[in-house]
Amino acid sequence: MPSLPRSPFGRRSRAVVEAQPDATEPRVELVEAPGLRWINIERPRTIDMAWLEEHFDFHPLDYEDVRSRNQRPKVDEYDDYLFIVLHFPRYDKRVSRLNAAEVDIFVGPDFLITLPNEPLQPIEYLFERCRTNEDIREDIFAKGPGYLLYKIVDDSVDASFPMLAKMGNKLERIEEDIFEGKGEEVVRDISNVKQEIINFRKVVRPQRAAFRDLERNKARYIAEDLDIYFEDIIDASERVWDMLENYKEVVEGLEATNESALAHRTNETFRVLTAISIIFLPLTLIASIFGMNVRVPGEGSIHAFWVIMVVMLAVVVGVALFFRRRRWL
Structure with a gap:
């Protein structure tokens, strides 16, 4: 199994961010406190991957998975670290469509590395809070890499609920439009919401098994009294899935109701x-x-x-x- 070299970063309690706008330099962001460092590399490029391979001796298959764009959510356990691939829903305003954003995570005894292939606001926000607020950084980092992993995943899962709330509001407006006699106008709206639900389900369905694997494999990186936190992630994921199941039934019912209303008006x-x-x-x-x-x-x-x-x-x-x-x- 691969072994990790000694970290090239010194032990400092202050936050450090290394971000290079130059395309010839690695774009690496770092926040660290005594005993733990968080490295974030957003949209890793070839030069960023070369930097990572130079400083960390991870398995070659893991690096291959990071470069790949078609990885399923999973948790791979090694002697010295965990490699985690997770997907989270992200609304792309450019194409007005909900897509899956992948984040690859390496977790070791004194480090955590996140490599999102798309900007994820929950991760960016948490990283910025840890960078700028020493109290928050000390509070989170003092509990070890397992708790930091929990915060990253939990915030990313919780970001799904505002999206689901907007989806629920769309369904309510569609229902009102149907009974106001706007059946022809809401056909496209129903189609768009159905597509969002389908895309959301594609992201969440395989993630559920990955979260269960994560809950089973997190023992080495989190204290026993924090076990309940990872159970909370599974609970939140199940609530997201239950809401999607409910919305799926609702939109199918609305579609049938709209078709009946159109047929009734035609008759x-x-x-x-x-x-x-x-x-x-x-x-x-x-x-x-x-x-x-x-x-x-x-x-x-x-x-x-x-x-x-x-x-x-x-x-x-x-x-x-x-x-x-x-x-x-």
Whole structure:
């Protein structure tokens, strides 16, 4: 199994951030306190990976997984460290779509390395708080790498709840639009929400097994009295999944309700048109009879014209009243 070399970073209680905007220099961010250091490399490039390989002797397959863009969530255990791959939902405003953001994590006895392939606000926010607030940094880092790992994962999982709340609000607006007669307009909205739910489920489903593996393999890096924290992550993940299951049923119900409403309105339209056609059918028959090129009673009489008009009006009123009584109109 691979062994880790002595850290090139000194033991300092203050926060340190190394960020190089130059493309020829590694873009490495570091926060450390006595006994623990957190290294964050966002969107690792080739030069960043070279820096990581130079300073840490991780397994080559792990480096290959970091470079890969199609890794499933998993937890690999080694003698000296854990390698964790997790996915979290991230809304991409450029394409107006919810995608999966991958974060690769190395956890050892005195270090934690995060390598997100996309900007993840919970990780950025926690890193910045640890960097700028010494009290928060000392409080989190003093509990070891396991607790820091818990904070990173827990904050990232909790970030799903605001997204789910917005999704729930969309479903409520869609329901209101359906019953306000906007069925045709909400078809696209229902399709968009269904796609979001499907993408969200793709992210969360494989993650559940990874969290259970993480809960089983975290013993070396967290004190026994902190076991409940990782159970809290599993609980939060299950709540996210339950909400997605509920939203899936709701959106399917809304889709069926909208289709029923559209079909009902279509049937109403056809019923009215059919009733109008039947009402005017006797008028067409009368007009056809008296319009034939043969002699008919009253031909050439102005009084006959008005008699026919009265009869036609009476037929219209009589048929309309009949339909009204039968509640066909």
